[in-house]
Every structure is written in C-alpha cells, then in structure tokens.
Amino acid sequence: MKRVCVILFACLFICTCGWAQGRRKIIIDQDCSGPGGSNLQAPLVLIQSPQVDVLGITVVSGDQWRDEEVAHMLRLLEIIGRTDIPVVPGAAFPLVRNREESILWQKRYGTVAYAGAWDPRWWHEPSVVPALPEGMPATKPSSEDAAHFLVRMVHEYPHEITIYEGGPMTDLALAISIDPQFPSLAKELVFMGGSLNPHTDDPEFTNNPRHEFNFWFDPDAAEIVLRAGWKKIICTPTDISIKTIMTPAMAKEIEAAGTPLARYVARYFQPGPGSDYMWDELAAAAWIDPSLITTQETRFMGVDLGRGAGYGNTLTWTKNDQPAFQRVSVDIQLDLNAPKFYRMFVNLMRAPTPPAN
Amino acid sequence: MRFLRLWCVIAVGLLLACPKCMGQEKQKIIIDQDGAGPAGTDQQSILLLVQSPHTDVLGVTIVTGDAWLDEEVAHTLRTLEIVGRSDIPVVPGAGNPLVRQREETLLWEQRYGKITWLGAWTPSVYHAPDFVGNLPEGNPTTKPLDEDAAHFLVRMVRKYPNQVTIYEGGPMTNLALAISLDPEFPSLAKELVFMGGSLNPQTDDPEFTNNPRHEFNLWFDPEASHIVLRANWKKIVCTPVDISVKARLTQGLIDQIRKSSTPTARYIGQFAKVYTYDYMWDELAAAAWLDPSIITKTETRFMDVDIDRGAGYGNVLTWNPSDKPEIAVRPVEIQLDLDTAKLDKLFVDLLSAPTPPKTAP
Secondary structure, three states, X not given: OHHHHHHHHHHHHHHXXXXXXXXXXXXXXXXXXXXXXXXXXHHHHHHHOOXXXXXXXXXXXXXXXXXXXXXXXXXXXXXXXXXXXXXXXXXXXXXXXXXXXXXXXXXXXXXXXXXXXXXXXXXXXXXXXOOOOOOOOOOOOOOOOHHXXXXXXXXXXXXXXXXXXXXXXXXXXXXXXXXXXXXXXXXXXXXXXXXXXXXXXXHHHHOOOOOOHHHHHOHHHHHHHHHOOOXXXXXXXXXXXXXXXOOHHHHHHHHOOOOHHHHHHHHOOOOOOOOOOOHHHHHHHHHHOHHHEEEXXXXXEEXXXXXXXXXXXXXXXXXXXXXXXXXXXXXXXXXXXXXXXXXXXXXXXXXXXXXXX | OHHHHHHHHHHHHHHHHHXXXXXXXXXXXEEEEOOOOOOHHHHHHHHHHHHOOOEEEEEEEEOOOOOOHHHHHHHHHHHHHHOOOOOOOEEEOOOOOOOOOHHHHHHHHHHHOOOOOOHHHOHHHOOOOOOOOOOOOOOOOOOOOOOOHXXXXXXXXXXXXXXXXXXXXXOOHHHHHHXXXXXXXXXXXXXXXXXXXXXXXOOOOHHHHOOOXXXXXXXXXXXXXXXXXXXXXXOEEEEOHHHHOOOEOOHHHHHHHHOOOOHHHHHHHHHOOOOOOOEOHHHHHHHHHHOHXXXXXXXXXXXXXXXXXXXXXXXXXXXXXXXXXXXXXXXXXXXXXXXXXXXXXXXXXXXXXXXXXXXXX
C-alpha cells in the first residue's frame, strides 16, 4: 500500500513536470467584449486545456472598447481563479481607420451589419467602463502595453510561442513595427479573420463575401501582419465560422457541471442569429486539436487598403495568380468535424480549471 | 389524305397571316456584343436572338472586350452572311474602355495579382488592335454600318421609344457613351438585359475562387459599367457568373445541333469548341430574355461597380434596401438559378432551326 502511494506520487510528479514542460505556450490577443460570448469563451478554451500554457492575454479594441474589454477579461480570470495570467492592455484605436470616417464611408458605400465598439446600438465613449453584469474586477491589468509584452515574450521564449489572434490585428502590427524580428521569433500565428466566399444567407456576407469584421476594423494592421515574416499562419475565416453554432442544449450541458466557469458560460450565453457562431472558439480549439479541421486550403492572403468600397476586404491568391512580391502562405480552414468540436468545447467548459503553470 | 389537305390549308393560311401578326409581336432588341469568334458564346448568343422567330434584331453594336473591335466586327459580319441575315446592321463601337488601359492593367496585375482572362489584352492571344487576320469561317464581303454604336443606339430608342430592349453581352463602353451623349437614352429604352457581374459563385473555377466579385465584362470597363448601372433604366436584368457556372456548354449539345444541316447548325458544328470551364455565359442571358421561365430563382439587389483604382477596381458591389448607401443606386433583377434542361433544349432547337427571314419593315 505504501509502495503504491510512492509510485502514484512519483507518477503524479513526473506527469506534472512533463506536462508543464510540454505545455504549448500561447499569447492570446483578443477583443474581449463580454460577459460570455465568443471573445471570452475562446480564451477559456485555451486556459481550460491542460496542454496549454497561456502566457498572457493582450487586449485590443474591436468588438468593444479596450478598457471595458480589459475589465471583462480580468473579471473572468477572477471567477475561474486564474488571476495569475496577465491581462495586458493594447491598442485603443485602429492604426488608421476611425469611427467618424467610417460613418461617412458607410453612407457612400453601404452600411456594415456590425461595427463592433463603433456600433450605434451600444455606443459609448472609449474610456467609459459601464457596470459589468458579472461584477467589477478587483484585480488590475499589467502596466506594460500589449506590443512590448508580445515582443518581450517572443525574445524570452524564441520559436516557442504561438500568437493567437481573435480580434483586430492592431497590437500585432504595433509589435511588428517596434521589432521586425517579432513574427520570425514567434512559433506561428493563428487567427480568426478574413472571408473568402461563405455559403450563407447571413446578410452580413451576402452582399460582401470578402468582408469580415476583424480585418475591416483595422485593415492597415491586418495587411502589416499578413505581410510579415511568420514561420506559419493559420486562418479561421467566416467560411468555416458560419458552419458552427452554440446551442442552448450545449449551454445547459455545461451549466450542469456546476463550476463557477460553467455557471458563467451558461448565464451569459447569447442565443440568436449572428451571436451564436463559435468564431474564435473554433480557432482556439483547432489549434489544440487540428483533427477538428477536415478541409483546408493554402493561399496567399492580404487586405484591401484602398480607401474605396473594398477597404478592409480580404484578398487571396494562389501560386499562379499572386502579385509580383512574395508573402507567407496561409493555411485556411474551410470545413470541420462539428460534433467533435462541440464535444471538445463542452468537455473543456465542464472541466476543472487547470492550475497556474 | 384529307388530313394532309387540311394541314396544307392551315399552313398556307398561317404563312399568309404570319408576317403581319409576327411583325406586330416581334420584340425589338439591339445586341451590344464583344463579337469574338468564330462561334463561342459571343456569336452563339447573337445567333440565338437572330434565330428566334419572336425577335426583331435592329442591329448588332460591337465593342472591344473578348477580342478587338475590328476583328469582332469581321466575325459578326461573317456570321450574319453565313446565316443569310446581312440585312441586320453591324455597328462598330468603342475600340477601348473609357479609362482602363492595357499597360496600366499589366502593372496592376503585378501589384494585385493576375487576372485569368484579359480578353483582347490576354498575352497568349495578343495582337495589335487594328489587325484582322484571315478568319477561319471566311472573310466577310459585307461592310459594317457607317455610324458609330452610341449614335445608332440613341437613334434607335428615339425611333422606337420604350420598345427596344438593350441586350449587353460585353463591356458596357458603348452604352456608357450613349448615356453620355443622350441622358434620355436609358429611359427611352424598354429595358437593359446584360451578362455580367458576380456575387459569390459556388465553383472551383480558378477565375473566381480568389475573387468572387470579379467578372470580365464589368472589370474590363469599370467606369462604363458604373455609368450604366447608375442610369435611369426602367428595368435592369442581370445574368451573373453565379448562374453562368451552372449553364455548362457540353459537346453533347454541339453534337445535337450538328445533326441539322442548316447554315447556322453547320457553322456551330464546325467552329464551336468546348473548354474545361465553359459556360453559356451570353447564351443564357439571351435565352432567358426569350423565355423567362428558364430562370427559376431571382433576387433584386442594388448594383454598382468599384471604380477605386486599388485591388477591387472593377469588382461588383451589391446592396439590399437595408444596407444600401445614401446615393442613387438602382435595383437590378439578378438571375441566380435555372432549369438547365429547358435552356439546353432552347439552345439546340434554335440553333438547329432554319433562320427566320428579315422582319418586314
């Protein structure tokens, strides 16, 4: 009996060490609107995975303003007991595009279905942090800015860190501009963004199959990022996002686990068209388990920076029609094993949160 | 025997009655086309409209697009000679797009990516604009009309106000010129029917996978397309790539036509070729105008063309009432699905039939 205990302890010790060493390092760059929803569930997928070591969450304006997003993110980490993960504030505004111009642009070229933090339906001033339904955080964000944090981390762990992007690419573009070595020192870039030709009657895409919010909100940043010298880029575009949906049944099954995290996810689940695609969760889950993806294509990708009708649209090329200058190819996910993805997501949301690394 | 005699009487009666009744019913149309040839979608669509007993083709105006103007004029003249309808005037139009140029486009491609089909500018088939070689189908002996396309278009809608359908199978340069010459031109036409534009075609055709909003006709002269789509037509009907890719041209269809021995069928049988990605682009636009029941699904959207000089130059823009801009864009009836069997039958039947005679003036 004693010997069994020793062996068990030894196993546990070895496992934990091996685990920690083997845990895949990732930095999450995210527009953390909340509570709940794709922007916070995607970080949860990564934090909940015992195979993943989340070095930090950098926050960028996108679906909401940065300051409100930082508050949501901090509060969520408090709820799940992982305040050890730094929350690092990034860019409050896109590099070039601004709201006033964007409003005029829409009068000329047509209204976009969704404008994130600029959307008139929930507009407030950038620095305002309204009372959060899930409670105000007591913890504070990191005093470093996102771009410097990103650069510092890839130098500390060269070629080990995956950069996960679930929002506009402003922080990454700033990191690249500060340190051109940043992309080549990262292990890879994984992002949700872009749109090729989604088969959908969703009005957000029927009149513009090349429009996607993350690219559209900061086109100039996205183009800087897609031109940079990454070793590998993986893209989760709207074409595959629209094949996913979070159902009330999934929320209910998660809730039954009874953990603070599970109750949080269920309580702030938003059913309804448009809000229930698992945009960012899929990008995160497919990085953990690439077998979720059943069809993928490699193309070159860029963003339309003309200030006309196509500003922010996704551009793609194949080898035989690419422009005269080279860029890194992008693995684009196009189809998935949806039941496997849903099962993985529900299991992760039901599981106990792994402790700090 | 008695039946036969009865049929003869009816037939003679019809023959006597017909020219008049058909003359009244015949729909007036002007074909604006980039008449590359021999055969191919540009000539086959002209033939569908000429072969239909229900149309009165007032003229074929020609525009540079798939090939250069002069060569297209020659092919179209020759087609009409072969089918015995040299009474239909062939009217030369624009030799170049309004603004876009070949040299600029070749540079644009280096910056924004290669275009699969550049029409007359395609390097593999390029020759000087005024070069017209010996045509495989024989050189025409007839001459084009001594009037330019834009003035012909304006003159015709003023002669037959609200009666003339404008059919566009190529770039819209001639129509834009007509609108600029006479702003009343679109409102005096009955309607505009055109092959062009692309929304989000479901296809693995490499021409569209990396740019679902690209289509050659609108791309070749974006400014002209913009002028035409913003003009005050009574009705605009669009046959986009989305439906073209569902209307495959097959060798089987050509073989069926070949069974007929009319001059039209012999011409098609001899010169029609079927390529890997080959569709009845312009034939479908013509056929759907002849028989709207070929179309099984349409949607109405507002349409324009991106005239910004960047990556999207020439791309198709569309909107619904809910997301349209605060400028006067116009609704377009867009064809999205079809009864392919019905199209195939109309295509084979019309191109196998004897060519109807000249319409009585």
